[in-house]
Amino acid sequence: MKNMTKTACIIGSGIGGMAVAIRLAAKGYKVKVFEKNDMPGGRISQAEENGFRFDTGPTKLYMPEMLDELFVLHNKNPRNYFNYHRAESSGLYFFPDGTQINAWCNAEKLADEISNKTSVPKHKVYQYLHKCQKLWELASPLFLYSPLYLCKNFLKAPCRKALLQFYRLDIFTSLDKRNRKLFLDSKVVEIFNSAASSFGNNPYKSVATIKYVSHLNYNLGVYHVQNGMYSIVKALYDLAIEAGVTFYFDSPITRVFQSNKRIVSINTATNAYFADLLVIDTDVVHFYRDLMQDKKMAKKAMKKKLTSSAIIFYWGLSKKIEGLNFYNIIVSGDSKKQFDTLFKNKAIDSDPSIYINDISGLSGNNNPEGYQYLQVMVSVPAKHGHNWKKVTEEIKNIVLSKIEKTFGENISKNILFEQVATPLTYTNIYNTHNGSLFGQAINSFRSFFTKHPNFISRETENLYFTGSSVHPGGGIHHCLASAKIIATEAN
Ligand SMILES: Cc1cc2nc3c(=O)[nH]c(=O)nc-3n(C[C@H](O)[C@H](O)[C@H](O)COP(=O)(O)OP(=O)(O)OC[C@H]3O[C@@H](n4cnc5c(N)ncnc54)[C@H](O)[C@@H]3O)c2cc1C
Numbered sequence: 001m002k003n004m005t006k007t008a009c010i011i012g013s014g015i016g017g018m019a020v021a022i023r024l025a026a027k028g029y030k031v032k033v034f035e036k037n038d039m040p041g042g043r044i045s046q047a048e049e050n051g052f053r054f055d056t057g058p059t060k061l062y063m064p065e066m067l068d069e070l071f072v073l074h075n076k077n078p079r080n081y082f083n084y085h086r087a088e089s090s091g092l093y094f095f096p097d098g099t100q101i102n103a104w105c106n107a108e109k110l111a112d113e114i115s116n117k118t119s120v121p122k123h124k125v126y127q128y129l130h131k132c133q134k135l136w137e138l139a140s141p142l143f144l145y146s147p148l149y150l151c152k153n154f155l156k157a158p159c160r161k162a163l164l165q166f167y168r169l170d171i172f173t174s175l176d177k178r179n180r181k182l183f184l185d186s187k188v189v190e191i192f193n194s195a196a197s198s199f200g201n202n203p204y205k206s207v208a209t210i211k212y213v214s215h216l217n218y219n220l221g222v223y224h225v226q227n228g229m230y231s232i233v234k235a236l237y238d239l240a241i242e243a244g245v246t247f248y249f250d251s252p253i254t255r256v257f258q259s260n261k262r263i264v265s266i267n268t269a270t271n272a273y274f275a276d277l278l279v280i281d282t283d284v285v286h287f288y289r290d291l292m293q294d295k296k297m298a299k300k301a302m303k304k305k306l307t308s309s310a311i312i313f314y315w316g317l318s319k320k321i322e323g324l325n326f327y328n329i330i331v332s333g334d335s336k337k338q339f340d341t342l343f344k345n346k347a348i349d350s351d352p353s354i355y356i357n358d359i360s361g362l363s364g365n366n367n368p369e370g371y372q373y374l375q376v377m378v379s380v381p382a383k384h385g386h387n388w389k390k391v392t393e394e395i396k397n398i399v400l401s402k403i404e405k406t407f408g409e410n411i412s413k414n415i416l417f418e419q420v421a422t423p424l425t426y427t428n429i430y431n432t433h434n435g436s437l438f439g440q441a442i443n444s445f446r447s448f449f450t451k452h453p454n455f456i457s458r459e460t461e462n463l464y465f466t467g468s469s470v471h472p473g474g475g476i477h478h479c480l481a482s483a484k485i486i487a488t489e490a491n
Pocket of ligand 1 (some may be wrong): 015033036056060468479
């Protein structure tokens, strides 16, 4: 039954916050979204300067049907708002010995490519992807669609099945060990290890359960959004406005007050707002430390191990690098050392893998013709204390020399447009703890179960959490899942 009287306030207009807003509006709530910045979308953002436009956040969309669902809830046709198509490849890998392997988003083509370029036969690739699919079917009802901490959920059939078949979740070894055991070829291991690294995790520590991401990459597929990723935000914003949601931009929340196990008000610098229900889409560390000023909970949240951050260059080039796919990875010469440096030593590796997204072909960019548009990313630790200005210079030199070595092009004089994001960008602009791109790391099986819950009704009845820093974690599809869990539980 629709509830016309209750007000839901949401702090943050990231993808999780917007999805909850749309879902609660469909349930009849009066919804108010408070956003510190002047535009919605959080980490799904864009940069515009001198006629150049860049998506600055995610480039891979998984499970787009989870976005479509939000439109259907309001009896709207999602295709009137935004569109997407399946990407051909999830990455063209450039290995140090000159081998190139295209990781096609298609099991058959991927198996062909791998068997042609390595010693791994086709049937091994099929077997692996089949196992990843089975694992996904078993694990996703438990890890993606359920609030793990509710006992009643463990009694539901899909969760019971996952728990009874615990051994099939592949929790007793790391992703790297599992892949190394199955494939005797280090290049193939590197490709399938990206199930962890592409979400900011360490494949040498992440449990093998995370190999389900390969099912998303190569069976379900990666999707490109027509007119760029920011079109998702524009589409959700339009839908939310039509559904009656009110947005308050340039409105950072400065304090949240609780009384008798209920949130009673949230404050901006100038106003107090009263909420029947409050949803947090900001990083939980920011929420507990700054908004609640709850030292104990902040300390607990800060103890969680984080996924990596990144330095990203957004370049408009007057010279084209030939041979680039949409997604490209120049692979490190020593993968293990790279991840040890990143996660164990929290330092900057001298030979990191380099991720280059050539977004020139993306329609809707309206960028001047004849240029090449690249997002070039290197993972760095989610940590403050580095001199990021100096590190950025060092990394830029590494990137330029690796590009020259791999493609024979010196592009240093051809960078006509440049913007750079560092861990400080993610902290200062989005209040993300230590600049982590995806929130808490999955470095043990336990970490699946120890993510911050989506609600804590025993402590605070009307408080809910969505987004990257809570269950089920970072990534657009995960944030959309947390929004769905909240809307199901909220009444
Ligand atoms: C460079 C990069 C690449 C990525 N690549 C991918 C990818 O390819 N595929 C994928 O699925 N995911 C990817 N991700 C992850 C994905 O973008 C995030 O997991 C997701 O967008 C986070 O959404 P969220 O709901 O947690 O909110 P956020 O995006 O974190 O937004 C939170 C919002 O809250 C606002 N806020 C914070 N504090 C306050 C306050 N006090 N008052 C008011 N507002 C406040 C912030 O300004 C922000 O707008 C990537 C992320 C980054 C940064």
